[in-house]
Every structure is written in structure tokens, then in C-alpha cells.
Amino acid sequence: MASTQDEKPLGSHMSSGKSAVAAQPSRWNTPEFYFYYVVFVFMVPYMFYVAHGVSKETNPHYVEYEHLLEDGWIFDRKVDNSDAQYASFRDNVPKLIPLAFVFVAINRWLSHAQETAAQRLLRLAALSLIILFGLHGTSALKILVIVTLSYSIAKVTGASYWNPILTWTFNLGILFLNEWQNGYEFGAISPGLGWLDEYGGALRRWHILFKFVMLRLISFNMDYYWQAQKPRSEYKKNDDDLMSLTDRDRIDIPCKPEDYNYVAFLAYILYTPLYLSGPILSFNDFISQMYVRSANISRRFVMLYAIRFVAVLLTMEIMLHYIYVVAISKTKAWAGDTPLELSMIGYFNLTIIWMKLLLPWRFFRLWALADGVWTEENMVRCMSNNFSAQRFWKSWHRTFNRWLIRYVYVPLGGSKYFAYNMWIVFTFVALWHDIELRLIAWGWLICLFLLPEIIASYLFSYKKYGNKPYYRFVCGLGAVANILMMMIANLVGFCVGLDGMRDMLVNIFGTTDGLFFLLSVGATLFVGVQVMFELRESEKRRGDKRYLM
Numbered sequence: 233m234a235s236t237q238d239e240k241p242l243g244s245h246m247s248s249g250k251s252a253v254a255a256q257p258s259r260w261n262t263p264e265f266y267f268y269y270v271v272f273v274f275m276v277p278y279m280f281y282v283a284h285g286v287s288k289e290t291n292p293h294y295v296e297y298e299h300l301l302e303d304g305w306i307f308d309r310k311v312d313n314s315d316a317q318y319a320s321f322r323d324n325v326p327k328l329i330p331l332a333f334v335f336v337a338i339n340r341w342l343s344h345a346q347e348t349a350a351q352r353l354l355r356l357a358a359l360s361l362i363i364l365f366g367l368h369g370t371s372a373l374k375i376l377v378i379v380t381l382s383y384s385i386a387k388v389t390g391a392s393y394w395n396p397i398l399t400w401t402f403n404l405g406i407l408f409l410n411e412w413q414n415g416y417e418f419g420a421i422s423p424g425l426g427w428l429d430e431y432g433g434a435l436r437r438w439h440i441l442f443k444f445v446m447l448r449l450i451s452f453n454m455d456y457y458w459q460a461q462k463p464r465s466e467y468k469k470n471d472d473d474l475m476s477l478t479d480r481d482r483i484d485i486p487c488k489p490e491d492y493n494y495v496a497f498l499a500y501i502l503y504t505p506l507y508l509s510g511p512i513l514s515f516n517d518f519i520s521q522m523y524v525r526s527a528n529i530s531r532r533f534v535m536l537y538a539i540r541f542v543a544v545l546l547t548m549e550i551m552l553h554y555i556y557v558v559a560i561s562k563t564k565a566w567a568g569d570t571p572l573e574l575s576m577i578g579y580f581n582l583t584i585i586w587m588k589l590l591l592p593w594r595f596f597r598l599w600a601l602a603d604g605v606w607t608e609e610n611m612v613r614c615m616s617n618n619f620s621a622q623r624f625w626k627s628w629h630r631t632f633n634r635w636l637i638r639y640v641y642v643p644l645g646g647s648k649y650f651a652y653n654m655w656i657v658f659t660f661v662a663l664w665h666d667i668e669l670r671l672i673a674w675g676w677l678i679c680l681f682l683l684p685e686i687i688a689s690y691l692f693s694y695k696k697y698g699n700k701p702y703y704r705f706v707c708g709l710g711a712v713a714n715i716l717m718m719m720i721a722n723l724v725g726f727c728v729g730l731d732g733m734r735d736m737l738v739n740i741f742g743t744t745d746g747l748f749f750l751l752s753v754g755a756t757l758f759v760g761v762q763v764m765f766e767l768r769e770s771e772k773r774r775g776d777k778r779y780l781m
Contacts, residue, residue, distance in 0.1 A: 256769050271759045283576040287556040293565035300559040312556040318588035332599045335504055339603055349522040353499040360502035369433030374416055378406055383497050386453040391460035399453040403446050410439035443664055444510050447635055448501050452515040454639050459486035482520040491519050505599035509592050511607040512631040526606035534601050541594045548587045557581050571740045571749040586615035619711035619761050621682050621718055655679050681717035711761040712754050
């Protein structure tokens, strides 16, 4: 297994190539972009209008999905709370907010100026264990057995190559067994233990959330493995100069050997703000922040981040009260709908997926920030502001992407074997999400749809053709194809499945109206892509790090 030095983001070698070239002059005040503004002013409200139209009570399909709607709170409208994943977060927000306040308040009350990193870790481990039993009841015992076995693998094998082999074998096996055994009922182990199943805690299905724990288990074991091969003393950074550590240093430079102990392990694995769904933090980074708090955190930043979270939450509520596309897709209530209506059902489904993931991740990140632990943002760019498949995956679930780079992509050979190991990476991502055929199909579709961008970027690079006046427009056509392929892959994986996607494609490609609609969509997306190109140039001109996303 390779170390993580000199690692590069997944797909970074296939970027546009403009990062090494000066930013282009602004096009915002040109006749071309004035035309684009007119298109935006008309098309964006019209898209919402169409999606709202298929959600009206007067729509003939309304009776097919009405049973999935609930009473809402905005102007007596129904709310589409039919997505089980988001509903579990939305319904529990009133409980999570006071829990977060209590957790942060207790930590601040118990902390003191002379507290060592070891004392803070002990406090976090104890508090997280108490909350773990509250969340999962007696199932917390199962979790402790599994994580302790994983910890033992690291400690017994150390720097041996058996460490990564057994770590990955054990954790992948647990991923399958958890699903297969549905969380291991005590009664199935022994009838005399059946009474323990009655105390399942607030979240009985602990094994669904264990996927994030698995990532942290692998992180601890691999960080310990790399530390055993090349200890901290062999790095140039001095332990007395911890304040100079960059965010990259916190991940790459291992902790001291004594930091890889069971208390620190439990504090990291079970850290309550990040336990349920992340964002994902490496063990090295977490322990480094126990010694020296990240300079990225300030009271002003946390307050502004909280305001942003509330704004997105309200936006999501408005969408769920006025656009019922999730319920429509669940019941496949689209027979006879026009290609435009079908595409808006698909598009707003993807938008809601983006927001339903953004909101929990922002909530738990906000909780960690308030507690003094820095994590990266998971969704750094809006779903509707992406034209590159590779950069899309760098900005969607970013901390998971970085985890994949460090613990899967680089050990498999990194960019040298990108065209090959991406299949392994996305197969793992699909299985990690859920062991279902549609998700494996989604993972392989992503790989398949990455190939045209890889090939086109190589043959039609900015270095060769960037000075040509037509280059931006040809890239725009390629970006339109990219967006359509990304939409198809994600609709298959997370919305309508293979059958639903087939129905949509038949309606679009099987009729004259559908083909005309496809041309119209392509033209609209082309306008959007040109605006995205200019947004990237603006980011580049002001030195925004998101330009690289």
C-alpha cells in the first residue's frame, strides 16, 4: 500500500488546463451575455412553473401519490416528506438541536485552560459513549465489539502488510454482514438474550449509520499503519511548531505513536457531532486538532454558517411544499406527461437530492464547528453549477472524495492508473451506499460517462486549442453532453431506477416532440454552461479556491 505523499485529487489531471493560464477578460457586460441573462430570467421561473404544474391537485396523477403527502405548515399546503432518508433528518431536527446545544455546553463547561489533549479526548470519549447508548440502546454493545475488533487488527499487525489486508477484509465483511443480518438481533444469537432487543434506543437501525463508522475505522488503521512505516520524527515539521501546520499537514503528518491509543480511538470513532453522517475527518486531522485548534474557526464564521444553514433549510421547505416530484417518482405517476414535464421531474428530484444531503451535512458540520472541530464543507458547489463529471465528484460529498483519494485511489496507483482504478473506486462507492443492483449500475455508469471527458480533454486540450475562438463553444457542447450523462447516472442511482430511466428515455427519444425537446434542452444547457465558464473565470480572477473544484 502506498503512502499518501504527493497525492492528487481524483481526476485532477483531467482539469480544463486553464489553471496555468491567465484569466480571460470579463464577458459579463457583452451582448452575448446580455442574451444569456434574458434566457435565465425566462427559463428558471418557467422550470419551477412546470414542476409545480405536475404537483397541483388538479393534475390527473395527483390521486396516485396523494397518500405520500403530509400536512404542511406553509399556507395550508401539503408537504412531500416521502423521502425516508431526508424525513429521518427533518423529523428529528427538533431533537437534534437541543442535543447539539447540550453537548457543546457540557464540553465548554468541563474544559479548562490547562486541559491536555489526552484529557480532552477522555472527556469526549466518555460523553460520546453516553450518547451512543442513548441513541442505540443495547445495540451500542454490538458497535463496541466491532470497533474494538477493528482496533485490535491495527494494534496486532502494526506496520505489517497484513494490517491493510485484514483491515479492508474485516470492514468490507462487516458492511455486508450488517446488511445481511439486519443489525444482529440478540435473540438470534441466543433466545435467552432476546430481552436485550427491547432496548433499541432512539435509533434502532444502528447498522444503517455504521457505514460512516466504517470509514473512520479504516482511517484509524491506515493512519496507524503509515505511522508505523514512517513515524512523525522523520517529517520536517517540529512538534514545538504545531501552530504552523496547514490543513494538509494535519492529514499527511502522522501523530505521535502514543496518540494511537484506545481512548483516542473511541473519541474519534464515536465523536457525536460527526458520528451520524459526517462530514468525514481523518484520525490524524482529528487528533491534531485536539492539540491545536484550527485557525479556520471563528465566532463570526460559525454564526454566518448557521445563518446559511437556516436559509437553505427554508428553501428546501418551500420546494417540498410546492413541488412534489419525490412522491411522483416513487409512484411513477408520469404516464402521458410531456418530455418537458418528465425532465423537470427528474431535474428537481436531483436538486432535492443535493439539498437533502447538503442540509444534514451542514447541520453536523455546524455542530462540530461550534464544538471547536474543523471539517471541510461536503457540498462546495451547487449541483446546477457543474459541467465537468470529474469536478462534479470533487465537489459532491467532498470529504468522502478526499477519503477515497487517501485510502483507496492513491494506494491503487493514483492518476497513473486512473482509467482502471476508477472502476474499483466507484464500485466501492456504490456498495458503500447500498448493496443494490441499481447503485452498482450507477457506479459503472459514472465510470462509463467519465471516459468521453477523459478522452476529449486529452485530444482537445486547452494547451493545444485554447487560443482558438471556437474553443469555448466546442467545450460548451461537450459540457452539455456531460451534464446529460451525469443526470442519467444519478437518476438511475438515486431517483427513478433503471425502469424509470428507460421510460423517460423512451418518451424523449421515441417521439418527434421528444427530440425537439432534447434540442431545446441542449440549447438551454449550453447557455448555462457558458455562464458557468465565466463564473470559473471570475473565481480565478479573485483567487477563489473553488476554481479548482
